Amino acid sequence: MSTATQVPAALEMPRDTYLNAGYGVKSWFLTKDHKRIAILYLVSITMFFLFGGLMAVLIRLELLTPAPDLFQSDTYNKLFTMHGITMVFFFLVPSIPATLGNFVLPMMIGARDLAFPKVNLASWYIFMIGACFTFSAYISGGVDTGWTFYTPLSTSYLNTHVVAAALGIMIAGFASIFTGLNFIVTTHRMRAPGMTWFRLPLFVWSMYAVSLVQVLATPVLAITLILVALERGFHIGIFNPQLGGDPVLFQHMFWFYSHPAVYIMILPGFGVISEVIPCFSRKRIFGYSAVAFSSVAIGVFGFLVWAHHMFAAGISTYSALVFSLLSFIIAIPSAIKVFNWTATMYKGSIHFNTPMLYALAFIGLFTIGGLTGLFLACLGIDMHVTATYFVVAHFHYVMVGGMLVAYLAGLHFWWPKMTGRMYPEPPAQLSALITFIGFNITFFPQFVLGYMGMPRRYHTYPPEFQVLNVLSTAGASVLAVGLLLPMFYLLWSLKYGEIAGNNPYRATGLEWQTESPPPMHNFHETPIVTQEAYDYESMNEEEVVIG
Amino acid sequence: MLPQYFPLFPESASTLSPRVDALFFFIFGVTIFFTVLVALLICVFAVKYRKDKHPVPVQIHGSIPLEIFWTLVPLGIAMVIFAWGAVLFFQEKHPPKSSMDIYGVGKQWMWKFQHPGGQREINNLHVPVGRPVRMTLISQDVIHDFFVPAFRAQMDVIPGRYTYTWFEATKPGVYHLFCNQYCGTKHSGMVGEVTAMSPDDYEAWLRGAGAFGSLATHGQNVFASMGCPTCHTGADNARGPNLYNIYGRMERMSDNRLVHVDESYIRESILNPSAKIVYGFQNIMPTFQGQLNEDEMIELIEYIKSLTYNGQLLQLQTNTQQEPPVNLDKIQKGVDVMQPGTNTTPMPRTSAVPVTQEAQEPSTAEPAPRQVVVPGKQKAPAKPSTTARPKGEQHP
Numbered sequence: 004m005s006t007a008t009q010v011p012a013a014l015e016m017p018r019d020t021y022l023n024a025g026y027g028v029k030s031w032f033l034t035k036d037h038k039r040i041a042i043l044y045l046v047s048i049t050m051f052f053l054f055g056g057l058m059a060v061l062i063r064l065e066l067l068t069p070a071p072d073l074f075q076s077d078t079y080n081k082l083f084t085m086h087g088i089t090m091v092f093f094f095l096v097p098s099i100p101a102t103l104g105n106f107v108l109p110m111m112i113g114a115r116d117l118a119f120p121k122v123n124l125a126s127w128y129i130f131m132i133g134a135c136f137t138f139s140a141y142i143s144g145g146v147d148t149g150w151t152f153y154t155p156l157s158t159s160y161l162n163t164h165v166v167a168a169a170l171g172i173m174i175a176g177f178a179s180i181f182t183g184l185n186f187i188v189t190t191h192r193m194r195a196p197g198m199t200w201f202r203l204p205l206f207v208w209s210m211y212a213v214s215l216v217q218v219l220a221t222p223v224l225a226i227t228l229i230l231v232a233l234e235r236g237f238h239i240g241i242f243n244p245q246l247g248g249d250p251v252l253f254q255h256m257f258w259f260y261s262h263p264a265v266y267i268m269i270l271p272g273f274g275v276i277s278e279v280i281p282c283f284s285r286k287r288i289f290g291y292s293a294v295a296f297s298s299v300a301i302g303v304f305g306f307l308v309w310a311h312h313m314f315a316a317g318i319s320t321y322s323a324l325v326f327s328l329l330s331f332i333i334a335i336p337s338a339i340k341v342f343n344w345t346a347t348m349y350k351g352s353i354h355f356n357t358p359m360l361y362a363l364a365f366i367g368l369f370t371i372g373g374l375t376g377l378f379l380a381c382l383g384i385d386m387h388v389t390a391t392y393f394v395v396a397h398f399h400y401v402m403v404g405g406m407l408v409a410y411l412a413g414l415h416f417w418w419p420k421m422t423g424r425m426y427p428e429p430p431a432q433l434s435a436l437i438t439f440i441g442f443n444i445t446f447f448p449q450f451v452l453g454y455m456g457m458p459r460r461y462h463t464y465p466p467e468f469q470v471l472n473v474l475s476t477a478g479a480s481v482l483a484v485g486l487l488l489p490m491f492y493l494l495w496s497l498k499y500g501e502i503a504g505n506n507p508y509r510a511t512g513l514e515w516q517t518e519s520p521p522p523m524h525n526f527h528e529t530p531i532v533t534q535e536a537y538d539y540e541s542m543n544e545e546e547v548v549i550g
Numbered sequence: 551m552l553p554q555y556f557p558l559f560p561e562s563a564s565t566l567s568p569r570v571d572a573l574f575f576f577i578f579g580v581t582i583f584f585t586v587l588v589a590l591l592i593c594v595f596a597v598k599y600r601k602d603k604h605p606v607p608v609q610i611h612g613s614i615p616l617e618i619f620w621t622l623v624p625l626g627i628a629m630v631i632f633a634w635g636a637v638l639f640f641q642e643k644h645p646p647k648s649s650m651d652i653y654g655v656g657k658q659w660m661w662k663f664q665h666p667g668g669q670r671e672i673n674n675l676h677v678p679v680g681r682p683v684r685m686t687l688i689s690q691d692v693i694h695d696f697f698v699p700a701f702r703a704q705m706d707v708i709p710g711r712y713t714y715t716w717f718e719a720t721k722p723g724v725y726h727l728f729c730n731q732y733c734g735t736k737h738s739g740m741v742g743e744v745t746a747m748s749p750d751d752y753e754a755w756l757r758g759a760g761a762f763g764s765l766a767t768h769g770q771n772v773f774a775s776m777g778c779p780t781c782h783t784g785a786d787n788a789r790g791p792n793l794y795n796i797y798g799r800m801e802r803m804s805d806n807r808l809v810h811v812d813e814s815y816i817r818e819s820i821l822n823p824s825a826k827i828v829y830g831f832q833n834i835m836p837t838f839q840g841q842l843n844e845d846e847m848i849e850l851i852e853y854i855k856s857l858t859y860n861g862q863l864l865q866l867q868t869n870t871q872q873e874p875p876v877n878l879d880k881i882q883k884g885v886d887v888m889q890p891g892t893n894t895t896p897m898p899r900t901s902a903v904p905v906t907q908e909a910q911e912p913s914t915a916e917p918a919p920r921q922v923v924v925p926g927k928q929k930a931p932a933k934p935s936t937t938a939r940p941k942g943e944q945h946p
């Protein structure tokens with residue numbers, strides 16, 4: 004089925020790889036190798052993902068019936084808060100950049116490592132310290148602010164460990180800044196000879212755009228959370244009107260980070276899809292520069308739409324108009340991408356390997372996620388659906404249907420590069436299918452619930468919403484199977500998977516020219532680039548020769 | 551399945567609902583069109599160009615005309631949706647001039663509503679069908695959100711500032727009221743009901759709801775007890791501006807800016823007087839921050855709104871027992887002061903008290919000042935209960 008079967012059978016693992024370059028604890032925890040750091044990140048965010056997922060399961064179980072059955076309201080509030088914080092700040096934001104990006108970005112541009120290997124290691128430690136703070140807040144009683152920390156609720160009306168949780172997020176934010184900085188400098192300074200900007204794989208373009216956003220937006224989040232801590236700890240009136248503050252100011256500051264953060268979460272996914280689709284269509288990407296520039300456009304416009312989260316928060320009619328207009332405009336680059344990916348398949352030669360299945364699922368789900376954003380950008384409709392389950396469904400379509408699916412596409416795609424072994428194709432294809440189906444059953448009903456008016460973050464709800472909630476919970480259990488399966492077969496493949504060889508999919512891209520797993524410094528000799536990215540023409544010719 | 555148990559669409563019970571739904575279905579159509587288009591293309595390509603069928607791909611770089619095409623077409627559609635949504639938003643934001651006012655105060659975790667006639671209710675809001683209602687909302691603690699899905703009306707309820715929304719119910723019935731902004735422990739318990747009633751039923755409800763004097767009369771007492779009349783005497787040489795007729799007009803500030811006098815402005819004038827100084831006056835008004843709760847503030851505002859008598863000086867001085875300004879007892883008696891002939895100056899907005907022929911009779915006669923001091927007596931129902939729930943006048 005996969006092209007992997009076409010390569011000669013007697014493949015052997017390379018002798019010196021980054022994995023056997025050292026074995027002790029120190030060799031991992033003090034490593035400066037971007038690949039090992041990527042693995043550290045991979046393991047940590049997988050843990051966080053499992054934790055966040057567990058919270059999601061508990062939430063869905065509670066919502067099976069309108070009445071409170073499993074938890075008290077406070078507990079329920081903590082569950083969705085911990086689900087949100089963990090998934091957003093400790094999974095989605097670092098997911099693709101810190102794992103896949105960390106692993107393949109230097110190789111893609113032909114570099115030996117990132118520009119600042121120590122900073123890279125430091126970023127992981129900072130990330131983990133942040134996680135310790137936040138998780139200590141979870142353990143010592145939980146947090147119930149919602150991941151949005153809206154004031155004055157978070158600053159003056161809750162007695163949970165808000166400051167610890169907020170500090171943890173703030174600290175983890177610096178990890179994201181460090182990673183972004185590292186990527187920017189690396190992309191500027193460390194490209195192999197011949198690797199011009201327009202020969203860069205689109206994954207690098209999207210990482211570059213994401214890094215810019217991370218570096219520019221994250222400090223605002225840090226400031227915001229510090230102000231929350233100040234008001235909470237020292238009663239300095241910033242957000243609470245009773246202390247002379249302005250509660251809506253918080254929302255402006257929070258969304259000034261958190262809207263761009265939406266793009267921090269989705270842009271890397273775009274990058275992965277732009278790699279996967281050409282590879283399994285055996286074809287160069289359609290409209291390279293359109294896809295590249297749309298990433299940059301999204302990064303830039305992403306800074307100008309934050310107040311679309313606040314149409315119902317009493318902002319002035321005219322500023323609402325401007326923010327609505329800009330929100331419609333930012334939808335266009337995403338649409339351009341979808342059309343270009345689809346067009347890439349036209350007259351291709353399509354292989355249905357798992358990464359491709361995930362990529363196709365991504366296009367479908369992201370299209371729905373993006374288009375439902377039109378309802379929310381539209382002022383007249385948003386005044387009805389804002390803060391309902393419609394919003395919940397919309398951003399899960401983008402964040403899970405989009406980003407998580409893209410992450411899985413990328414993880415499967417580069418798994419042979421990272422481990423030297425193939426994942427087993429049949430169960431992987433099956434789990435992609437299960438994920439797609441389970442996802443839709445889980446989140447589609449939530450659109451309907453939202454338009455009917457079911458508010459988000461409701462522990463109990465009126466009985467007429469029950470049928471759809473049961474459906475959603477049922478879907479969640481299917482989704483859970485689809486998401487857990489990869490953990491098993493991927494672990495299994497570490498030992499029993501087929502040996503992959505350097506380039507199992509015959510993909511273009513420098514990362515595929517080196518061994519799998521790559522040696523300590525990625526390349527035995529610095530590659531020289533003479534061709535554009537996605538030159539599948541010559542790749543296919545070679546293939547014919549081999550075959 | 552019975553739609554009753556498995557509804558897929560919210561009830562449509564306000565004049566705005568069909569307009570919101572129409573736009574919703576338009577965007578829904580656009581969504582379906584593009585989703586099906588993309589899905590179809592993917593499926594067709596996936597089948598037609600699968601590797602067994604189409605082993606040799608054709609390399610295509612891209613196409614500028616196509617890129618332009620699929621940039622401009624979605625942009626055009628997006629702009630249509632934007633414009634349509636913006637028009638709708640203006641309608642949602644601007645209540646008709648004929649709206650009646652109801653005040654809502656949110657607090658963890660309940661809703662308090664006050665009708666200008668003085669009727670108060672908790673977690674339940676009675677409104678007439680066929681008459682636009684403007685809600686003036688404020689929170690006592692955290693941010694809440696007033697959301698009535700059947701009316702497609704929603705607005706955040708924020709501490710320290712007024713927000714507004716409006717609706718005009720079209721169908722009698724009982725509808726959900728949700729708090730739609732996470733507000734702590736019992737967020738999902740901060741729900742209530744909006745009962746839309748025919749105008750007759752509503753009027754009967756108002757009478758039975760046990761109000762002890764209108765908000766304006768309460769406001770008059772607050773006004774006097776806070777010492778406002780020392781400056782706002784209404785005289786030309788007074789230290790503070792005459793508050794008659796200010797509501798709804800454009801007021802000139804000392805920096806020559808024109809400011810629209812609405813609830814938010816009056817609130818700010820009282821809590822933060824130095825923010826905007828009225829033209830020709832000194833910045834001497836003390837702040838009343840911390841001295842008034844939200845209910846008293848609403849009463850004060852209703853009082854100031856009721857000061858629409860033309861040409862007669864406000865003679866309050868510091869005497870609480872003074873005769874009330876002209877409109878107060880009319881409002882209290884349920885006379886619509888907007889009725890031609892009852893007042894020379896039209897008031898921009900009326901109270902929640904409906905027009906009744908019977909009530910108009912006595913009020914055109916002499917006002918009875920004493921009634922203000924013993925409020926709620928003249929047409930109080932049998933039960934002097936303050937709870938706002940009359941029996942046996944609900945709706946099918």
Ligand SMILES: [Cu+2]
Binds near residue numbers: 261308312
């Ligand atoms: Cu946003």
Ligand SMILES: [Cu+2]
Binds near residue numbers: 740
């Ligand atoms: Cu609430």
